[in-house]
Amino acid sequence: MKYNHEIQKRRTFAIISHPDAGKTTLTEKFLLFGGAIQTAGAVKSNKIKKFAASDFMEIERQRGISVATSVMSFEYNGILVNLLDTPGHKDFAEDTYRTLTAVDSVILVVDSVNGVEEQTRRLMEVCRMRDTPVIVFINKMDRDGKNRFDLLEEIEAELKIQLHPMTWPINSGKDFKGVYNLHDKNLVLFTAGTKAADEDVVELTDISVELLDNKIGEKDASLLREDVELVDGVHGELNVTDYLAGKVAPVFFGSAINNFGVKEMLDTFIRIAPIPRCRMTSVREVCPDEEKFSGFIFKIHANLDPKHRDRIAFLRVCSGKFERNKYFHHVRLDKDVRFSNPYTFLARDKDVIEAAYPGDVVGLFDTGNFKIGDTLTEGPNFYFTGIPSFSPEIFKEVVNKDPMKTKQLEKGLLQLTDEGVAQLFTQFGGNKKIIGCVGELQFEVIQYRLLQEYGASVEFRAQPYYKACWITSADHKKLDEFTKFKSNNIAEDKDGHLVYLAQSEWFLNTERTNNPDIEFHFTSEIHKETA
Structure with a gap:
């Protein structure tokens, strides 16, 4: 258990969704909370246009879509979060499938207006294959969408997963007033065009108190009490073990573009999301707390920086400690390799690191030695399984x-x-x-x-x-x-x-x-x- 402290403080996850569900917007809000960027749209191509911090390829900016998985690291409440933002477009699904092999959990974004869409189904199938823990964020509550109960029923039926609401919405569309936090028993009020601040959180000793009526009106307060009684009666407290086993998905409601409902989800994620997990290899299961280093390449990206013809291989550290300038064994090539400038990422920004631990994603400068699925180890010969190429269409x-x-x-x-x-x-x-x-x-x-x-x-x-x-x-x-x-x-x-x-x-x-x-x-x- 040599690196136990480092392992315990890491959470590595991917955000997945159908195109236009608000995934990249949610990514930016996470980075804002983590202090990794100062303003939304922090990457600018010129003085007028603003683009998502995670979309770094020129064609992504032109088309307004994410076509390559971006890797970002930030700290939040003492936890090091490794976030992988995946392409939403179905034509790039294979990149997303491979990314899901490199994470320990996912956040699935569902558009409250459109509900479950085709790409969402396909992504959930991959998560179910691996029993990946899932948190669901129902986005765009400030738009007129589906009834909240109907939406939950649809998600459960379509994605074949049991849901557990953690927050509950008060109306939707132009009448959206906020969410009630079922876990913390407080009310978070929504004001269009502003992001949720501390003064918008109303502490309630009990949902029956008159303060609720004063804040959202008698009619909505009465409906919220009925809803909460029903939801609590059906779901009760979240069983974290069932979430970690991929059987139950906690659900949050909000509006990513207004930064509303995001903090509640991020706080819960930090509390319950899994630390780095054991992974299957061709020989045996390899666990994070093992002393010897191992990791695999799940993505390769050429020309990340157009000024320099570089090629970066993305390595997920699975066990032990990765160290700069130390020799590791490249299993497929049967040779030892070392890296003088390994990187961590914040979208396009790269920082050279001295060491990395299980759960971390490291960028390795590559001269053509790597292929997707390659394994690096501190000696023994094995390879990590479950990183296939699929038949094209x-x-x-x-x-x-x-x-x-x-x-x-x-x-x-x-x-x-x-x-x-x-x-x-x-x-x-x-x-x-x-x-x-x-x-x-x-x-x-x-x-x-x-x-x-x-x-x-x-x-x-x-x-x-x-x-x-x-x-x-x-x-x-x-x-x-x-x-x-x-x-x-x-x-x-x-x-x-x-x-x-x-x-x-x-x-x-x-x-x-x-x-x-x-x-x-x-x-x-x-x-x-x-x-």
Whole structure:
């Protein structure tokens, strides 16, 4: 238990949501509370426009969306919070899925007007796979939205998780008056256009007191008393053990843009959220309090700073102590590496650190040694499991518009696909480069970044494929025969693994039936064992 004090004071979590639910706004409010930024929209591109502190890529600023996971650290009430802000857009879901492997809990933002949306469902499925503890923040209560009881019922039914309200709203939309804190038994009053201050918190010895009627009116006070009696009768006190097991999600109501209801949630998060947890490896479970260092790469980002052609690998520390200039073992490459300038992050700002502990996310300057899922250890050989690449859904051939920039294009494609924004396939026995993505927007981002960061101009040509499946077989002869016979549909991923590109579900099912000796995999994780 050498580093127990450091482990106990860390909370590492991600904020997830459907696009436009207010996730990046909520991130900024957290940073304001932590004193990490002084004003909302602290990153400015010019004197007029203000942008979210966590959106640092030029294309994110232009489109107003987050397309890469940002990492931010700040202190709040003596706790070191590592916050990972994820892309909301479904086209970048894979980056979010991988980020969820690097956190210990999540805050899920739900828009009170739109309720549960498609992306929210998909993200919750990933959380449920890992029993990740979830806190729900129902945002935009100052807009006319769904009835509060209907909304809770919808979230429970759609996301298949039991909810436990921690605050309760008084009306919504233009009639929104604030929230009653069910845990602290106080009233927090809302005034449109202002952020909640200490004087807006009304201490109540009992919800039946006349002070409540004076503050919000008899009608609303009467309704609130009924609601609270009902909610308390159904839910009672929060069982923190059930929350930590991913069975129950505490719920808070508020308005992130008005900084309302955020502090109550942050205070509860600090109190109940899990400290860094044990993680499964190929050999055994590794726990944070072990003396020897271990960690894994869950994200790679090229050109974080456009002025310097840098490439940063994001490392989640899982056990022991990470130290600057100390040699650690790179399991896949079977070599020892050290880092003279490891970073922690506040959005675009980087600070060199001397040491990091379990739960921390460290940025490592990378010259091309890292791939997503790589493991660093202080000696033993194992790798952390559960960080797969998924089968893409859209495939396009890369067409080089400037043959003089072929080298730059090759470098750009390798670096961008190493980041995990897309997957690169090379047609078997040829040079045709095919990019596979989850959504159309990723192609825009790749095209833009290839031109801006590498000077390579490309266009994309749609390919008639439905799915990419990694293929393996214990019978090498059968695998050779299959790849020769189906050479037009066979490609290699950038690690040299064979992939079958199926034109349709029917073709895929036919090949699986006709080739029982060949296994078709929908994620690339099967290859980690042989890496």
